[in-house]
Amino acid sequence: MIGTVQRILRPKSVDELLSTLAELQGPRHLLAGGTDILVKAKDGKVAPGTWIDVWPLDELRGVTAHDDRIDLGANVTMTDVERSPLLRAEARALWDACYEAGAVQIRNRATLGGNVANASPAGDSIPALYSLGATVHLRSVRGERAVPIEALFTGPGKTVIAPDEAIVRLSLPRVRGAVGAFLRLGQRKAQAISKVSAAATATLGADLTVEAARVALGAVAPTVVRAPEVERLLAGRALEPGLMAEAGELAASGVTPITDVRSTKVYRREMVAVVVRRALASLVDRRRG
């Protein structure tokens, strides 16, 4: 930690934040809840530079329902998500992910903007946001742009966010009757980083026919990934056990995970099949109520 914080700025508004970002020279790090960056900084993995504390910016808080979408401020915490009946009803995969993540103290501080910007392939909210078709809104003094979440990441810890940009909000399309689920495997029951995760969001007909589905996988590739082949397999077919198992196997065959201190390549690949199948089974349970 020592040495990485050369100075700390605390802008009073988003506008001030953006002008600060535009003017700053050299490395800059946005500090929201700090649950990731403080750990990295302690390990000496954050370049010495200017830290900008965005946590106090209330402009970036709030969950807002519009007719066609739900907007989530970048500073919305995992606890905020967990406490939102709207998100539990309409963005269940995200709700599951936030409910499962870390522990109370972590969830009180961890923000969606931070989780996304940290760009970890194991970040729990990210597969859920993929499955929900989230859009990430980036703003700078140059203006605002909307990036589909799948286009945001270029590698572990790497995004297309420019040095003068900040995530201001995420938006989720509202899809009537969609059901969702997020499942993860960790090294223990709480306070564990996922070693493999899967999120699925789908609209299912009365006979459980898949009208539309998005499936995303965490911790099995340099970034969170969609499983388009699984989505194609499911399209138009009824979610029955054989299909779900097939979907799991197909998902597993499409990933090339790595071995690290948290798990092994072999285990991760095998577990993709399990978590995908179980996530789909959970959609069925939830569709049936």
Place this chain on the structure above:
Amino acid sequence: MPGSGPTYPLATMPPDDPTPTPTHTVGQRLERLDARAKVLGTARYADDLTFPGLLHLKVVFSTQPHARVLAIRTDAARRAPGVRAVLTAKDCPGENLIPLVLPDLTLMAADRVRFVGDPVAAVVADTPEAAHDAARLVEVDYEPLPAVFDVLEALRPGAPVVAPPISGPAGHGGANTAPNLFNLLEVKKGDLAAGFEAADVVVEQEYRTPYQAHAYLETQGMTCVPEPDGVFAVYGCMQCPFYVHEAVARVLGVPRHRVKVIQVGTGGGFGGKEDVPSIIAGLAALGAWHTGRPVKLVLSRKEDFETMSKRHPALVRLKVGAKEDGTLTALEEQLWLDGGAYATLSPVVLYRAVTHAAGPYRWPAVHVTGHAVATNKVPCGAFRGFGTLQVIFALESILDELAERLGIDPLDLRLKNAVRVGDALGTNQALTESVGFIETLERAAEVSGYREKRERYRTWQEGPKRRGVGLGCLLYGVGLGAKGKFIDRTGAHVQLYPDGSCAVSIGNAEMGQGLRTVISQIAAEELGLEFSKVQTFDGDTSRVPDSGPTVASRATVMAGNAVRDACGQIRRELRAEAGLMLGVEPDALEVFQTWVRVKAAPERRVAMNDVIARAAHARRALTASGFRLPADTWWSDDEGQGKAYEVYTYATNVCEVEVDVETGESRVIALTAAHDIGRAINPTLAEGQIEGGALQGLGFALTEEVHIDQGVIKNPRFATYIIPTAMDSPELKAVIVEHPYSGGPYGAKGIGEPPIMGIAPAVTNAIKAATGARLFECPATPERVTEAMKAQGVAARDEVAV
């Protein structure tokens, strides 16, 4: 002089006096002395202490697993802002050596580094930041040497020599006579060939156990303060103030009376603060010597993980035989402990491992061969259990395999072969008293519902979930035993004040286990005081006798006995005074709760408070020093036999586990642990030890793993070194069994270490029962469980219906 004293009003027993108990504080569930301070956050730890003019020390550690040190360039660091000194091995005014079993551990590496984490230089500066920045400017030129990371490779001819042969002081636990071999010990009993000849079933298997990090909440930390009279005062967290005392005196080259060590706080030790605090204190003292100012060194969590001692990883090859009816006939074991780069405590860890290898069972024939081996990795030392978890994992696993082959329930196999009074252990030590093993088996089985669940879980399933119950048993030799007897003594200082309150000082350390509370209870009992009237203080080497280390589950027994010795001296004075008050001979009196009364006429009594006030006024000696030696033990290296320890604690763990056979995840539902601890001085604290140890054992069993690649620890932080959280804690049921030990205070034996020792095999035996898959290595991560199921051809029973 009955009748010669002044008349004194006799207290009479009030009508509502509660039923007297034999003891008024011992055996009671009293609140621990430090509970409030710890809960409220007011307890002080090493890093909370500050002193005027305090400087901060940062260590430069080796980045090489094995290399010659060609040059250490410190000029740039010396010129950095705020830097007061940059020190290397040549700056030690005394010896560059930490005194342990073998004289091989340097304070700072001089010409050769042996592991990634060997200290090579120390920077002392005005602030922690300045020290940190300057430490990065120290440049070390290394010439890499071939390194060895595997125990079997290290013993092959021509292997890189990590540890050349060296011998220690006679009687100090061994000498390494061959390169890379810190110690070689054997246990031999009976005729092994005949034992296997007599067996109907023989099982042979290989097991491995991993590193474990202590994960104490407080990292290592020391401050050394040079005092005006030339004394170096050392404050910090530690288990063994007298180890630190000797180390600092030798590093500074001063007589021991110019050093005093005060143990403070200590947020957890678990063995991890036995030997290595001497390094931390030695470095702080060196800084203080060169700057003339107080110097503090507190390790970061990462530094602590990377450089401080760990539990020895082990390789165990075990072969056992039994007759058809389950009677055990022979045990043969070969054991290798990975000691890392320096001997530290490995020679004596090996001693405990080999003497515990045969467990609490009757074996006609035993042959155990143990090796403590040097590798270019972090040194392994003391860790709760001290070499026993490794051999217990192997033994308790193989007994279940044997039971399966014999078609006998694992509980019945253990009951059939369990030791009782009159039996001899694998070391041929005869057990003469306090052997409650069978009762722990019976009680643990009963409380856990072992037999009923064993039956029910045979067919139980819920989706992908299966359940199983498993056993893990053990014995534990209390105290340092024959190989540690040369430092095994203890002292105490007890001071009674005229107002009836009492100060107790002991030479052993409170590190969260509750020692000060237990000692206060014993002193209160001995002197007839209310518990609240006794304060036990943190140790200060200038005021209490050298009491040896606070390890080996010895403190309650050893310090407790020393306190009893001191209190006995004071009690004689009090009885004499009370004799005057009651007009009877002192021998006719006894201390009963907070009274002194006439044995033959218990209604004739005086309040202890009044006795103390009068005794103080009469200038009686109400201060005493106590001193105790343990019961004698012996060991013959040649015979491989001996009375290895004075007495043993026994335990049985029953673990109930639920395994998801698709993911390999194991959830421990309940854990029942029955321990024969002789006598619980404070049952609540004893249960706390049992529960805490069990949880730490679950970490060893299921999640904790140090990943080392070419000597570099890859997960030196709590985000990746996975200890159990509250969410991972099962229902823990602690059962106390009491078979009193005549040599322990009030019959007590040790309880500090046994709770962790038998957890891992109880877990893996339960996993075997649940899944059909046997784990030959822990931790039983989901990766290993699924792999074992595949390798052993155990299918996930029944495809899951969704």
